[in-house]
Every structure is written in structure tokens, then in C-alpha cells.
Amino acid sequence: xxxxxxxxxxxxxAGALSRFTGWFFHEAFRPRYEWREFIRQCFMIGFKSLxxxxxxxxxxxxxxxxxxxPTLVDYGVExxxxxxxxxxxxxxxxxxxxxxxxxxxxxxxxxxxLGSMRVTEQIDAMEVSGTNPYKYLVVTRVAAATVMxxxxxxxxxxxxxxxxxLGVNISAITSFDLYITQVFDTLHFxxxxxAFIKTFFFGFAVGLVGCYKGYNSSxxxxxxxxxANSAVVLSSLAVFIIDLLAVQITDILGIN
Amino acid sequence: xxxxxxxxxxxxxITNLCKAFGKNRVLDNFSITLDQKENVVVLGRSGSGKSVLxxxxxxxxxxxxxxxxxxxxxxxTMDHDTxxxxxxxxGFLFQSNALxxxxxxxxxxxFPMRRHWIEISQKEAEDRVKEVLxxxxxxxxxxxxxxxxxxxxxxxxxxxxxxxxxPDIILYDEPTAGLDPVTGKEISNxxxxxxxxxxxxxxxxxxxxxCVKATADRIGVLINGQCYAQGSYADLAASNxxxxxxxxx
Numbered sequence: 001x002x003x004x005x006x007x008x009x010x011x012x013x014a015g016a017l018s019r020f021t022g023w024f025f026h027e028a029f030r031p032r033y034e035w036r037e038f039i040r041q042c043f044m045i046g047f048k049s050l051x052x053x054x055x056x057x058x059x060x061x062x063x064x065x066x067x068x069x070p071t072l073v074d075y076g077v078e079x080x081x082x083x084x085x086x087x088x089x090x091x092x093x094x095x096x097x098x099x100x101x102x103x104x105x106x107x108x109x110x111x112x113x114l115g116s117m118r119v120t121e122q123i124d125a126m127e128v129s130g131t132n133p134y135k136y137l138v139v140t141r142v143a144a145a146t147v148m149x150x151x152x153x154x155x156x157x158x159x160x161x162x163x164x165x166l167g168v169n170i171s172a173i174t175s176f177d178l179y180i181t182q183v184f185d186t187l188h189f190x191x192x193x194x195a196f197i198k199t200f201f202f203g204f205a206v207g208l209v210g211c212y213k214g215y216n217s218s219x220x221x222x223x224x225x226x227x228a229n230s231a232v233v234l235s236s237l238a239v240f241i242i243d244l245l246a247v248q249i250t251d252i253l254g255i256n
Numbered sequence: 257x258x259x260x261x262x263x264x265x266x267x268x269x270i271t272n273l274c275k276a277f278g279k280n281r282v283l284d285n286f287s288i289t290l291d292q293k294e295n296v297v298v299l300g301r302s303g304s305g306k307s308v309l310x311x312x313x314x315x316x317x318x319x320x321x322x323x324x325x326x327x328x329x330x331x332x333t334m335d336h337d338t339x340x341x342x343x344x345x346x347g348f349l350f351q352s353n354a355l356x357x358x359x360x361x362x363x364x365x366x367f368p369m370r371r372h373w374i375e376i377s378q379k380e381a382e383d384r385v386k387e388v389l390x391x392x393x394x395x396x397x398x399x400x401x402x403x404x405x406x407x408x409x410x411x412x413x414x415x416x417x418x419x420x421x422x423p424d425i426i427l428y429d430e431p432t433a434g435l436d437p438v439t440g441k442e443i444s445n446x447x448x449x450x451x452x453x454x455x456x457x458x459x460x461x462x463x464x465x466x467c468v469k470a471t472a473d474r475i476g477v478l479i480n481g482q483c484y485a486q487g488s489y490a491d492l493a494a495s496n497x498x499x500x501x502x503x504x505x
Contacts, residue, residue, distance in 0.1 A: 122354045124354065125355075126356075128346075128348045130368065131367075
């Protein structure tokens with residue numbers, strides 16, 4: 001049976017991405033380690049994403065609370081708003097929305113940057129300069145994305161919860177102490193841990209896909225645009241797939 | 257018409273080099289030598305495999321077969337670490353300059369020194385950066401970003417970055433491509449000046465005949481993947497062979 005052309009393209013791409021991933025693990029644990037570039041990338045990827053992530057997190061918490069209120073008032077469980085907001089944000093919305101924002105900003109940025117470096121021969125120049133470009137460009141960016149996204153998600157969750165507090169206070173007055181007490185009474189370790197662990201995978205996927213698309217960019221400036229675009233699309237898709245798998249795994253392990 | 261150059265002391269000897277991309281054989285038993293302190297221009301039409309040739313020499317592309325001997329060592333059988341050490345002795349000027357846009361001119365120039373683990377103090381590194389910038393006439397650009405420089409200035413900075421490791425051999429990929437005639441002439445003169453100042457041997461890939469005439473001690477004409485003809489500019493310009501003559505008309 002002949003494999004359709006689209007199937008061949010998919011399998012080829014999947015094979016290439018798998019090889020690229022294998023190459024990452026091969027290079028990541030061998031010296032020489034590019035610590036300086038890794039720290040620089042943590043700053044670029046993490047610190048420079050703070051304002052965007054903080055703003056979206058705040059809006060997310062505020063809007064979620066305002067949207068939840070009418071329904072919960074109808075059911076007479078208005079007092080459960082902090083608990084619902086906390087669970088929604090910490091377990092699902094916070095990690096996923098932050099990862100999608102991260103994919104849009106960082107995935108496309110990495111794809112365009114490496115793509116541009118590829119088509120202007122900067123990656124070749126690096127190799128000629130005695131640098132392993134994969135280690136210097138790819139390993140550092142993927143590692144930085146993997147480390148920084150969980151930190152951004154923690155910050156985003158905290159700001160979202162504060163946004164939720166303001167949302168609660170638009171229609172009623174609740175003290176911050178009471179709000180926070182209700183939030184922490186609701187949250188358990190089993191809510192925090194899986195949500196936190198999956199963010200490492202989100203970060204890894206966004207970094208890896210961005211690097212893969214950029215590193216293998218071709219066909220001039222058109223190729224750079226396409227790399228940036230497909231990096232966002234593919235890494236966003238990867239975030240949802242990982243999220244789906246994470247839910248299944250936590251379900252199987254009974255840590256819901 | 258194939259002439260053999262007098263190879264007293266070749267620093268590069270390429271023998272029967274073959275490289276194909278799919279069914280397209282761009283290099284087909286290509287052979288040429290480069291002598292010490294010689295400038296050899298490889299002349300050929302666009303897409304004829306000139307850039308592929310020098311990328312094989314520096315190890316950016318792996319040929320299918322043949323031999324590339326550089327400074328007495330075979331490139332194709334080298335492991336990665338040995339190749340890196342060899343690359344200190346081979347400079348490469350990219351057609352697109354390939355300056356790192358996120359770095360200043362100073363950082364661009366320091367990058368190869370830091371990466372090749374050259375054991376020099378910060379002061380010596382600083383002095384070397386200033387020296388090469390002065391040699392290309394752009395000392396004032398040291399803290400500028402590549403995007404702030406004109407095409408000709410970027411080419412000079414790229415050449416300065418190539419010179420920072422004081423290589424024995426320089427490979428120039430279309431050094432005057434995309435430059436106006438005046439800047440192109442300046443770059444050609446700079447290539448000659450570099451040879452005198454740094455005692456380098458060079459392979460220059462070009463189809464800009466003004467650059468070819470200004471820089472070549474010997475020309476190798478690349479046609480159908482082979483070194484179809486070799487000789488001085490005057491010899492080849494006087495050739496009756498229409499394949500050779502077409503470049504000189």
C-alpha cells in the first residue's frame with residue numbers, strides 16, 4: 001500500500017524532529033557547556049517575557065472571575081469563587097495560556113532568529129569559528145525555555161490570582177486574607193505538582209520546535225517568515241498535545 | 257586547455273573532488289592546487305559549484321569522494337576537534353558577510369578568538385581587534401552594530417574577523433558580490449594588501465572580472481564540475497576556447 005504524499009511529508013517531518021530531539025540530548029550533556037550563552041538566553045527568554053506574561057495573567061484572572069460570578073450566583077455558591085478561580089488557574093488555564101503566549105513570543109522569535117542566521121550564513125560562520133552551533137544556539141535556547149517557562153507560569157498564576165481577587169471585589173467586598181485563605185484551602189499538592197511538571201515539557205516543546213524550524217530554515221527571507229510562523233503553530237499544537245497527555249497520565253496515576 | 261601550475265610549495269592540494277546534490281553533480285573530479293602566498297581565483301558561472309568547493313575545503317560540506325590536503329593534512333579524514341584546530345589557520349569570508357547581528361563589531365571580532373580558545377590576555381585581544389580594524393580602515397566602528405554599517409563596511413569588518421586569527425589561508429566567497437564598482441575595487445585592493453601584510457594564500461571565488469583581474473595570480477575555470485582551464489589572467493583572456501573566452505568578453 002502506497003503512503004499518501006501528505007503522510008510521507010508528515011513522517012519525514014516527524015523523523016527529522018525526532019532526530020533533532022535526539023541530537024539535543026546528545027549535545028546537552030557533553031562538554032563544553034555554554035553557560036554564559038545559557039544565562040543570556042534565560043534573560044532574553046525569561047526576563048524579557050515578564051511584562052507580557054504578567055499582563056495576560058492579570059487579565060486572565062480578572063476576566064475569569066467576572067465570567068464565573070453570574071453563574072455561581074445563580075447556583076448560590078458565590079462564596080466558592082476563589083476556590084474555582086484558584087483551581088482553574090493553577091491546574092489548567094495558567095500553564096496552558098502562559099505556554100501559548102510563550103509559544104507566540106518565544107517560539108516565533110527563536111524560529112525567526114535562527115532562520116535568519118541560517119540564511120545569512122551566520123550559523124556556518126559560527127562553525128568556522130570553532131563553535132558547535134547546535135550546542136551554542138539550540139541547546140542553550142531549549143534549556144533556557146525549559147527552565148524559564150515554569151518560573152513564568154508560577155509568576156503568571158500569582159498575578160492571575162491577584163487579578164481574581166480584584167475581580168471578586170468589583171461586585172462585593174472580600175478581604176485579601178479571606179480570599180487567599182480560601183485559595184490555599186482549596187489547592188492541594190496534587191493540584192500543584194502535575195501542573196508544575198507539565199510546564200517543563202511545554203517549555204521544552206516550544207524551545208525545541210522554534211529551534212528546529214529556525215535551524216532548518218531555507219529559501220531566503222520567505223523561508224524565515226515560514227519558519228517563524230510554523231514554529232508558533234507547531235509549538236502551540238505541541239502544548240495542547242502535551243496537556244492532553246498530562247491529563248491522561250495524572251488520571252491514570254490517580255493524582256487528580 | 258589545461259595548464260598545470262608550477263607547484264613549488266602547495267598549501268592546498270585538491271584532487272579529484274566530487275560532490276553531488278541528488279542527481280546534480282556540481283563537482284566532478286575537480287583538482288587544483290594553491291601555492292604559498294598565491295591568490296588563485298576560481299572562476300565559473302552562477303551555480304557551477306564554486307561556493308560548494310570552498311565549503312568543502314573548510315569542512316562545512318562533506319564531498320562524496322576525492323582528497324583535500326590543507327597544510328599537509330587531509331581534511332576529509334579529520335575528526336571534529338582536529339578540524340576546529342585547522343580552521344584557526346583557514347579564514348573564510350562569507351558572501352553575505354555573516355556578521356552576527358546581535359553583537360557589536362568588537363564582539364564579532366572577539367568571537368573567533370574566544371571560541372578557538374586562543375590563549376591571549378584581554379589586553380592582547382583588544383590590541384588585536386584594534387590592529388585588524390585599522391588594517392581594514394574601520395577603527396572607528398569598533399562599538400557599532402553591523403546594521404549601522406554599509407555593505408562595503410560590513411565586508412571589511414567580515415574580512416577583519418577573518419584576519420583576527422592571523423590565518424595562513426583565506427577563502428573568499430564572492431568578495432565583491434552586491435557592491436558598487438568603487439567599493440568592489442576597494443575590496444579587491446584590500447585583498448591584495450592583506451596578502452602582503454599577513455603573508456596569506458587565498459582562494460577567491462568570483463565572477464566579477466574586475467575583481468578577478470585585480471586579485472588573481474592564477475585562475476582556475478570551473479566548468480561542468482571540473483577545472484577546465486588554468487592560467488594567468490592574460491593567458492586565459494587570450495584563449496581561443498569559447499568556454500573560457502566567454503568570461504573575458
